[in-house]
Amino acid sequence: MGPGPSTVPARILKAISSPTLGHLDPQYIGFMDETCDMIRQVYRTENALSFPVSGTGMAGMETIMVNLIEPGDEAIVMINGVFGSRMKEILTRCGASVHVVEVPWGQTFTKQQFADAVTQYPNAKLLGVVHAETSTGALQDLSGVGEIVHQAGMLFAVDAVTSLGGHDVRVDDWGIDAIYSGTQKCLSCPPGLSPVSFSPRALEAIDQRKAPAQSWYLDVSLLKNYYTGGGGRAYHHTAPINMVYALREALAIVLEEGLDARFERHRKMHLLLREGLQKLGLQYIPENSLHTLNCVAVPEGIDEAAIRKRLLTEFDIEIGGGLGVFAGKAWRIGLMGESAAEKNVLTLLAALEKCLP
Amino acid sequence: MGPGPSTVPARILKAISSPTLGHLDPQYIGFMDETCDMIRQVYRTENALSFPVSGTGMAGMETIMVNLIEPGDEAIVMINGVFGSRMKEILTRCGASVHVVEVPWGQTFTKQQFADAVTQYPNAKLLGVVHAETSTGALQDLSGVGEIVHQAGMLFAVDAVTSLGGHDVRVDDWGIDAIYSGTQKCLSCPPGLSPVSFSPRALEAIDQRKAPAQSWYLDVSLLKNYYTGGGGRAYHHTAPINMVYALREALAIVLEEGLDARFERHRKMHLLLREGLQKLGLQYIPENSLHTLNCVAVPEGIDEAAIRKRLLTEFDIEIGGGLGVFAGKAWRIGLMGESAAEKNVLTLLAALEKCLP
Numbered sequence: 001m002g003p004g005p006s007t008v009p010a011r012i013l014k015a016i017s018s019p020t021l022g023h024l025d026p027q028y029i030g031f032m033d034e035t036c037d038m039i040r041q042v043y044r045t046e047n048a049l050s051f052p053v054s055g056t057g058m059a060g061m062e063t064i065m066v067n068l069i070e071p072g073d074e075a076i077v078m079i080n081g082v083f084g085s086r087m088k089e090i091l092t093r094c095g096a097s098v099h100v101v102e103v104p105w106g107q108t109f110t111k112q113q114f115a116d117a118v119t120q121y122p123n124a125k126l127l128g129v130v131h132a133e134t135s136t137g138a139l140q141d142l143s144g145v146g147e148i149v150h151q152a153g154m155l156f157a158v159d160a161v162t163s164l165g166g167h168d169v170r171v172d173d174w175g176i177d178a179i180y181s182g183t184q185k186c187l188s189c190p191p192g193l194s195p196v197s198f199s200p201r202a203l204e205a206i207d208q209r210k211a212p213a214q215s216w217y218l219d220v221s222l223l224k225n226y227y228t229g230g231g232g233r234a235y236h237h238t239a240p241i242n243m244v245y246a247l248r249e250a251l252a253i254v255l256e257e258g259l260d261a262r263f264e265r266h267r268k269m270h271l272l273l274r275e276g277l278q279k280l281g282l283q284y285i286p287e288n289s290l291h292t293l294n295c296v297a298v299p300e301g302i303d304e305a306a307i308r309k310r311l312l313t314e315f316d317i318e319i320g321g322g323l324g325v326f327a328g329k330a331w332r333i334g335l336m337g338e339s340a341a342e343k344n345v346l347t348l349l350a351a352l353e354k355c356l357p
Numbered sequence: 358m359g360p361g362p363s364t365v366p367a368r369i370l371k372a373i374s375s376p377t378l379g380h381l382d383p384q385y386i387g388f389m390d391e392t393c394d395m396i397r398q399v400y401r402t403e404n405a406l407s408f409p410v411s412g413t414g415m416a417g418m419e420t421i422m423v424n425l426i427e428p429g430d431e432a433i434v435m436i437n438g439v440f441g442s443r444m445k446e447i448l449t450r451c452g453a454s455v456h457v458v459e460v461p462w463g464q465t466f467t468k469q470q471f472a473d474a475v476t477q478y479p480n481a482k483l484l485g486v487v488h489a490e491t492s493t494g495a496l497q498d499l500s501g502v503g504e505i506v507h508q509a510g511m512l513f514a515v516d517a518v519t520s521l522g523g524h525d526v527r528v529d530d531w532g533i534d535a536i537y538s539g540t541q542k543c544l545s546c547p548p549g550l551s552p553v554s555f556s557p558r559a560l561e562a563i564d565q566r567k568a569p570a571q572s573w574y575l576d577v578s579l580l581k582n583y584y585t586g587g588g589g590r591a592y593h594h595t596a597p598i599n600m601v602y603a604l605r606e607a608l609a610i611v612l613e614e615g616l617d618a619r620f621e622r623h624r625k626m627h628l629l630l631r632e633g634l635q636k637l638g639l640q641y642i643p644e645n646s647l648h649t650l651n652c653v654a655v656p657e658g659i660d661e662a663a664i665r666k667r668l669l670t671e672f673d674i675e676i677g678g679g680l681g682v683f684a685g686k687a688w689r690i691g692l693m694g695e696s697a698a699e700k701n702v703l704t705l706l707a708a709l710e711k712c713l714p
Contacts, residue, residue: 005595008377016599017374020365020547022675054549055412055574058594062574090573184595190377192411192549192597214571216447217412217419235680237415238541240549241362242373243600318379323592 001348002320003134003293004162005184005191006336008246012189015249016242023239031248032239036227038251039195042164042187042259043179045171050197051227052247053180053218054240057161060180060194062090063218064157065128067198067206068178071095074124076117076154078102078109082135082324083159087128094214099124105325106136106286106295114145118152125205126155132163134185135323137295137332138286139167146175155202161185164195165254166266166292166336177202183243186266186292188337189250192243254337266291269340273333276349280356285330292340294333295326299356304328307355315351317344358705359677360491360650361519362541362548363693365603369546372606373599380596388605389596393584395608396552399521399544399616400536402528407554408584409604410537410575411597414518417537417551419447420575421514422485424555424563425535428452431481433474433511435459435466439492439681440516444485451571456481462682463493463643463652471502475509482562483512489520491542492680494652494689495643496524503532512559518542521552522611523623523649523693534559540600543623543649545694546607549600611694623648626697630690633706637713642687649697651690652683656713661685664712672708674701 021028032051039050053060065087069075075096077088080103091098099121103109109129118127127149131140142158149156155177160169166186171179177199184191198206198220206213206220213219217237225234254262270291274284282296289295298304304321308331311317322330333348378385389408396407410420422444426432432453434445437460448455456478460466466486475484484506488497499515506513512534517526523543528536534556541548555563555577563570563577570576574594582591611619627648631641639653646652655661661678665688668674679687690705 002379005377005379005598013374013376013599017370019370020362020541022359022362023548025675055416056594056597059412059574062572086573093569093571093573182595184377184598190597190599191380191595192600212450214450215419216443216450217416237413238362238539238548240413240547240597240600241541242370242547242603243549243597246599318382 001334001339001344002318003332003334004182004336006186006188006334006339008188008190009253009338011253012246012249016190016246018242018245020241023241024235028241032244035244035248035251038248038255039197042251042254043169043171043197044173045197047171047197047199048228049203049220049224051223052193052195052244054237055194056191057180057182057194059218060182060196061087061159062215063194063196063220064178064180065090065094066213066215066218067220068126068155068157068202069094069096070209070211074099074121076101076121076124076127078117078129080107080109080136080138081105081130081133083130083133083161087159091128106138108138108140108288111144111148114148118148118154122152124154126157128157130159131169132160132167132290132292134162134293135326136286137290137293139288139290142174150175155205162290162293165262166340167290168259168263171197183247183250186336187250187254188339189246190243192240193247266335266340269335269342269345270294272342273335273345276345280349280352292334292336294335295330298329298331302357304331310355311351315347317348317351358691358696358701359675360689360691361539361693363543363545363691363696365545365547366610366695368610369603369606373547373603375599375602377598380598381592385598389601392601392605392608395605395612396554399608399611400526400528400554401530402554404528404554404556405585406560406577406581408580409550409552409601411594412551413548414537414539414551416575417539417553418444418516419572420551420553420577421535421537422447422451423570423572423575424577425483425512425514425559426451426453427566427568431456431478433458433478433481433484435474435486437464437466437493437495438462438487438490440487440490440518444516463495465495465497465645468501468505471505475505475511479509481511483514485514487516488526489517489524489647489649491519491650492683493643494647494650496645496647499531507532512562519647519650522619523697524647525616525620528554540604540607543693544607544611545696546603547600549597550604623692623697626692626699626702627651629699630692630702633702637706637709649691649693651692652687653690655686655688659714661688667712668708672704674705674708
């Protein structure tokens with residue numbers, strides 16, 4: 001019940017241990033096609049180029065940025081926590097001039113703030129924002145933002161690491177051009193892959209690059225020949241085959257439950273937890289809390305690490321501490337995928353009641 | 358029996374399906390420490406910074422290059438196959454001026470050619486070479502090369518993707534400053550991680566960089582805080598936990614067999630295969646063949662793809678076709694890790710005899 005990895009169901013652990021096929025074996029290519037198709041479904045997109053990057057969520061962030069940005073480009077990043085700052089860091093390493101729009105940690109951005117940002121920095125090629133800030137538990141409303149970004153002629157890039165599979169992520173409806181997530185949060189799969197999706201508009205921008213992406217490993221202009229190659233799959237690198245088995249099973253579980261039913265389960269578990277935490281006198285930090293990650297302030301005078309340790313050793317429950325400016329000041333309680341269950345919520349509340357003075 | 362992935366033993370498939378721990382869980386940190394220690398043993402090195410990169414072998418190549426090279430640096434690459442060319446490609450994307458020393462595919466380099474290279478390009482910061490060229494099956498002798506490279510004040514970078522666990526790789530004895538491999542070849546682990554090792558001399562060069570590495574995901578100056586952090590592990594990215602379970606088990610199996618015994622098994626299986634192939638009239642392409650990958654010329658007038666397909670469908674045996682200039686002209690037969698077994702060699706020889714006209 002920390003900020004991830006979440007609990008991995010037995011079905012997925014069984015799938016990951018299937019015999020390792022060759023990465024060009026027709027059967028494996030079939031599995032990969034099914035995986036890409038399910039990635040499209042959970043992202044609610046028709047984007048042809050939707051695939052799992054062969055690295056963790058941060059490799060997904062880097063894939064988006066190294067492909068869309070060239071040295072000298074301008075970019076806007078909306079920062080309200082750790083992962084917005086990382087976007088800035090990675091964009092800077094891609095040679096971009098980065099304009100930052102910042103609000104205090106825990107807050108989110110209004111549509112007006114997006115509109116102001118694209119007006120203030122009209123030459124930016126890309127605007128990046130985090131949908132679900134794992135460091136603060138804040139959920140950013142993205143509806144209508146794509147239009148604002150597109151009207152300014154920019155690309156819209158989104159971090160959905162802690163939302164995909166737990167909150168609705170509507171890539172096509174929201175006009176998202178490039179998005180990445182991780183497997184180990186609300187998909188309840190082990191970490192190791194990053195599902196990404198690129199819009200046709202993003203692919204056009206990549207086609208118009210003056211120079212190749214600075215990363216060969218993450219270069220979409222090469223990778224697309226493998227992931228959307230039809231019959232003639234070009235070898236690029238050896239895919240992490242067993243991890244793909246796991247992700248394929250995880251996505252199948254998500255779609256069997258149904259996206260809407262799954263989001264509703266996360267919402268209900270969040271409300272149950274929220275009610276219990278408030279009874280214990282604990283206050284949520286963000287205004288607009290994620291269902292999947294619950295970030296509460298540690299009451300004055302309490303040694304937060306000692307309580308986390310007691311939860312782990314006495315009750316076998318892991319929750320997260322604060323990151324960055326929230327270090328020592330916040331607990332982060334994950335209700336992600338398989339972990340978003342009534343039994344878990346009630347056990348944690350009972351354990352917390354015992355541990356709090 | 359292709360060029361990888363090789364057959365994965367049941368013990369490793371069992372390990373990969375163990376419950377997913379948190380990446381900062383003390384038990385997992387212990388597993389990671391054991392894994393890094395075993396990576397040191399198989400590389401025969403004392404290098405403190407030896408760890409599995411969270412990506413496949415090509416991510417390992419990129420990790421070495423993005424950390425050791427800055428825009429404007431010069432580098433030398435010895436090319437005798439596909440993977441030397443990839444080194445050049447990645448170095449170029451790092452902003453290096455790359456000097457190439459090339460011999461025909463299948464050949465290897467003499468010590469004199471290394472000495473001539475560092476004399477001809479004295480300003481290079483790094484010399485890169487492939488120990489085991491997966492595309493040609495050639496084994497490069499590396500003993501004494503490190504001295505030549507160091508005397509010229511350069512760093513020595515090596516690709517050991519198809520040798521580690523099947524041929525002796527002596528990082529310290531051979532003066533290698535940075536090396537990478539993959540898990541899916543002679544370690545017989547699923548693909549998804551890249552064991553790397555950096556010498557103290559390489560770390561010094563990284564400390565003296567003027568600008569950060571262009572990749573954040575692969576930045577060793579950040580990663581070393583996690584992999585050699587002792588008590589206070591800094592969170593960088595979520596490690597691919599189940600893949601690390603698999604690699605830990607794979608390395609344990611290698612060390613249980615013993616490095617020397619394992620190399621001797623690969624040598625014997627290579628000799629058995631070579632004798633049989635020659636009886637069938639097939640000729641090896643490289644002068645100095647790997648034991649782990651056997652590259653033979655397809656006889657005139659034979660449809661090589663049809664024979665590979667028959668081997669796969671009738672006999673359940675996968676072998677590889679040629680890459681690059683060898684496409685359509687070579688077969689590549691892997692004897693890697695678990696796959697280097699007498700039963701496999703004899704079955705393949707019998708099947709080939711049936712398939713050849």
